[in-house]
Amino acid sequence: MPTRRRALLVLAALAGLAVLSLLVALAAGSMAVSFNDVVHAIGGSSDGLAVEVIRGLRLPRALAAFACGGLLALAGALMQVLLRNPLADPYVLGISGGAAVGALSAMLAGLALAFINLFAFAGAFAAMLVVFGLAHGDSSWTRTRLLLTGVIVASGCGAVVALIMTIAPEDELRGMLFWLMGDLGHSSSPWPALTLLALGLLAMLPFSRELNLLSRGDTLARALGVSVDRVKFGIYVLASLLTAVAVTTAGSIGFIGLVVPHLVRLAMIRLGWGNDQRLLLPASVLFGGSLLVLADTLARSVIAPQQLPVGVLTALLGVPVFLFLLGRQPHEQR
C-alpha cells in the first residue's frame, strides 16, 4: 500500500507522461511541423496551415484518443473489481458487441455520423440492460452468471455483426471494418468523452477503499461496512457507461481496458504496493490515455499518408505483452 505522498508523486509523473504523449501527437504526422508551430497552436495566437492542422485536426484527435484510452482503462479496472478477476475487460459483458450491432445497423441504413454514434450508444446500453436484467433476475449477483450472460450476449452480437456485413453493400464494408477495429479518424468532439472520464474518476475515487474491500470478497466487504449491492450496482452502471462512450467515440479498441490496469497493478505489486484502487484507478486513466495517444499517433504516421485502425495496433502490441505477462505470473494466480 503506497503512502498518500508516494501515490501523488506517481500520479504527477504519469500526468507528465500524458502531457508528453499529447505533445508528441501534436508534433508527429504526415505533415512536418516545427516546435514553434506546436507552441503557437496551443498558445492560439498565430495562423497558418501548420497551426491549422495541429489545432483543427491533431489536437481534437489526440484528446479523443486520451479520453478513450482513459475511459477503457478505468472501465477495465472497475470490471476487474466487479468480477473479481484480474483478467476481465470492459468488453467482457457484451457492451462492445451491442455497440457494434447499433453502429453497423446505422451504417447499413446509410445514416449520418451522428446517428451512427447514437445507435452505437443505444446498442451498448441495450446490451448492458439485457446482461444486467438477466443476471439480476433472481437478485443473485453471482459473478459466473454475469460473466456467462455477457459472453452469450457478446457472441449473439457477433453473429448479428457477421449477418450485417454479409448483406451490406461493398462500399460500406471498409467503414464498418474500421469501426469494428477501432479508429479515431472519425471521432467528433472529444469533450463529451473527456468530461465523462473526469466525472467517472471523481465519482469513483471516494469509493476506492470500498473497491479494495470488494476485490477481497463480498462477505469481508459487508462485514467491514460496505453497502455491497449498491456499490456493485454503481460500478456496473458506471463501467458500462464509460465503455459505451468510449466505443461510441472510437469504435471497439481492444486490449487497452485489459492490459493497462493489469500492467499498472503488476508494477504496483513489484513495488510492494499491492492492489490499491486509490492509486490504481487514476494511474490507469493516465497511463491508458497516454498509451492510446501514442498508439494512435503511430497508427496515423507509420505508413502515412495511409492510416491504420488504431485497434489493430493496440491488439498487435497487446497480445504479446499479455501472453508474456500470463506466462510469468504463476505466483499471482494460484
Add this chain to the structure above:
Amino acid sequence: MNSALLEARRLDVDIGSHRICRALDWRVEAGESWAILGRNGVGKSTLLATLAGFLAPQGGHLSIAGLALPNPIPGADLRAMARIRGYLSQHQFDPFASTVMETVLVGRHPHLGRWDWESAADRRIAEAALTELDLDGFAEREVQTLSGGERQRLAVAQLLTQEPRLFLLDEPLTHLDLSHQVAVMEMFARRAAHDAAIVAVLHDPGFAARYCGRALLLFGDGEWLAGPAAEVINATNLTRLYGHPLRELCADGHRWFVPC
C-alpha cells in the same frame, strides 16, 4: 453496560426449508464468551451470518449494542455497525496479489473517513495484531504464498485490527495446528475479559467447555439450548446433539469429550 452487545428476542431463522432456531431468546453481554455447537449443516454459519446482519431472520427481533438490525441496514449505519461487530468468515479469498500488511490494514476501513489514508497509528494497530497472532516478520509477505494456517491467523489479525466489541467467529480454528488453536482461543478469551464478547462456532466441545463460559446448542429441529457451559455441555446433551454417543473425560481440571 446497560444494554446487551447482542440480543435476540423470539428470533426465527431458517436455512432452506428447515428451521435453525425457533423463538430464540438470547442475550450476549460484554465479558461473555459463547460457543455455538451443532451438527454439520444444522445452520450454525447461517445463524452467525444472520446475527451479523447479512441475512434477514424469518421472524423476531435482533439488536446489536442496542441498535435494532433492520434488513437491509442503511449504508451509513453499516460502518457504525462494523465498528461494533466483527465477523470472521469461514473462507478467505485472495483473487488479487497483496501483502500481509495491506491485508491486515483492511480491517481499519470502518474507522477511516472517505478520503483518509491509513495513518502511522493504524499501522501500529496492525503490527500489534500481527504480533499477537505470531505473524511477526510476515508484513511484506505475499498473501497468496501463505499456508492455510498462516492465512487463517492473518484473517484473525485483520479482525483484531477492526477493533470490534462483538466478535462473531465462524470456525476460527480452521487450518490451525494445536498450539495455535490454543493461542487463538486464549487470545479471544483475553479480549472477552476486556469489555468485549465472543460468539464462536466451534466443533470441539472440549475447546468450547474450556474457553467459552457459555454455549448455545442447536439440535437441528429448531430446538435450541443456551446456558453456562458447565451446565449445558455434558455427555447427555452432546450425544443428542451429534447423534453419536460421547463420553466425558476429566484431566487437570478440564473436561474433554470423546466419541465412544
